[in-house]
Amino acid sequence: MADAPGHEAAEVRRFSRRLGLPGLVDVHTHFMPERVLRKVWDYFDALGPLTGGIEWPITYRREEAERAALLEEFGVRAFTALLYPHKPAMARWLNGWAAQFARRAPGCLHTATLFPEPGVEAYVREAVEAGARVFKAHVQVGAYDPADELLDGVWGLLAEAGVPVVIHCGSGPAPGKHTGPEPIARVLARHPRLRLVVAHMGMPEYEDFLDLAERYGEVRLDTTMAFTDFSERLAPFPRRALPRLAGLGDRILLGSDFPNIPYPYVHQLRALERLGLGEPWLRAVCHDNAARLFGL
Ligand SMILES: [Zn+2]
Numbered sequence: 259m260a261d262a263p264g265h266e267a268a269e270v271r272r273f274s275r276r277l278g279l280p281g282l283v284d285v286h287t288h289f290m291p292e293r294v295l296r297k298v299w300d301y302f303d304a305l306g307p308l309t310g311g312i313e314w315p316i317t318y319r320r321e322e323a324e325r326a327a328l329l330e331e332f333g334v335r336a337f338t339a340l341l342y343p344h345k346p347a348m349a350r351w352l353n354g355w356a357a358q359f360a361r362r363a364p365g366c367l368h369t370a371t372l373f374p375e376p377g378v379e380a381y382v383r384e385a386v387e388a389g390a391r392v393f394k395a396h397v398q399v400g401a402y403d404p405a406d407e408l409l410d411g412v413w414g415l416l417a418e419a420g421v422p423v424v425i426h427c428g429s430g431p432a433p434g435k436h437t438g439p440e441p442i443a444r445v446l447a448r449h450p451r452l453r454l455v456v457a458h459m460g461m462p463e464y465e466d467f468l469d470l471a472e473r474y475g476e477v478r479l480d481t482t483m484a485f486t487d488f489s490e491r492l493a494p495f496p497r498r499a500l501p502r503l504a505g506l507g508d509r510i511l512l513g514s515d516f517p518n519i520p521y522p523y524v525h526q527l528r529a530l531e532r533l534g535l536g537e538p539w540l541r542a543v544c545h546d547n548a549a550r551l552f553g554l
Contacts, residue, residue, distance in 0.1 A: 266522055266524055267328070270333060270524050277537055277540055277545075278541070279544060279545045282332065282335065283512060283544070283545050284329070284336075284514050285338055285392070285424060285480050285513050286338060286457060286513025287339070288339070289325070289339035289363070290355070292322065294341065294352075298518065308398075308399065314520045316519070317521060318518075318519070319517070320517070335365060336367055336549075336554055337365055337366060338369045339363070341371055342394050342396035343371060344400060344401075346373055353370045353371060353385050356371075357385075360389075368392075369391070370390035370392075371396075372395060374406040378408060386415070386421055392423070392552075393423040394424050395424070397434060397436050397437055397441070398429075398434035401434055401435055401436065403436045405441050405444040405445050409445075410448065413452050416452060417449045417451045417453070423454055424455045425456060426457040427439075427441070427460070428460040428461045429463060431461075431492065439460070439467055442470065443470060453478070453551075454476070455479065456471070458484055459481060459510075464496060465502075468503075468506065472506070478509040478547070479510050481510060481512055481526065482514060482526075483515050486521060486525055487525070488520055488521055504539060507542050508542060511547050511548045512545070530543060
């Protein structure tokens with residue numbers, strides 16, 4: 259638990275050791291400028307639109323350095339610093355912060371973000387040239403259509419560069435005007451090689467996003483919060499789709515939503531284990547798939 263981090267760290271490390279892994283790769287963790295993160299936490303505290311009115315205690319409400327150190331104690335070899343704007347004229351500033359954070363945090367994959375606005379193609383290109391290895395797009399918080407024509411060149415550029423984009427596009431925990439599989443299907447029809455990583459397994463539209471992953475070979479899904487007790491109560495993963503998870507075993511990536519989770523980190527790992535898909539599947543999901551994607 260949060261009050262016994264040493265104990266939890268040992269448990270997380272035991273999990274990867276038992277699988278014979280050198281550690282974990284977590285493609286969905288959040289680090290952002292302090293005042294932005296405080297606002298996100300305020301949202302969760304206030305049961306705002308981000309939580310869909312659900313009680314959401316933040317387990318790892320700590321200082322940045324402590325949060326980064328905790329991931330290291332967990333044996334997380336590589337992680338992202340996902341951040342996202344909710345309005346125009348913010349992404350470039352966030353990208354500057356994320357580039358600096360990646361320099362000071364060992365294990366952090368240099369992360370960037372975007373918003374449909376004039377100039378987006380230029381700052382996305384700058385970020386890629388500066389070494390960004392992953393982008394985050396948040397369709398619900400940003401309240402934009404991912405198929406907006408302002409983003410067309412951006413998706414083309416990222417597909418060409420092979421840089422993955424973790425995209426929150428499912429309608430959980432609360433739907434947005436442009437969430438759900440349909441806008442994303444339009445993006446993929448135009449950019450079939452785009453490396454989209456659908457966050458939260460596309461919760462709650464799991465099966466529609468599995469369809470897209472089966473159709474497009476570069477589409478991946480992250481496990482963030484999926485299969486946990488918390489999410490199973492709100493948006494249970496359909497048991498009939500379990501064989502499809504096995505079939506997509508090389509394109510499912512561990513994600514956690516650390517630090518903004520309402521339960522201990524190790525619970526995400528246990529939730530994956532209890533799916534019963536076997537150790538080779540867990541090894542691929544918790545480490546190997548992302549290691550391959552990011553060339554670690
Ligand atoms: Zn997240």
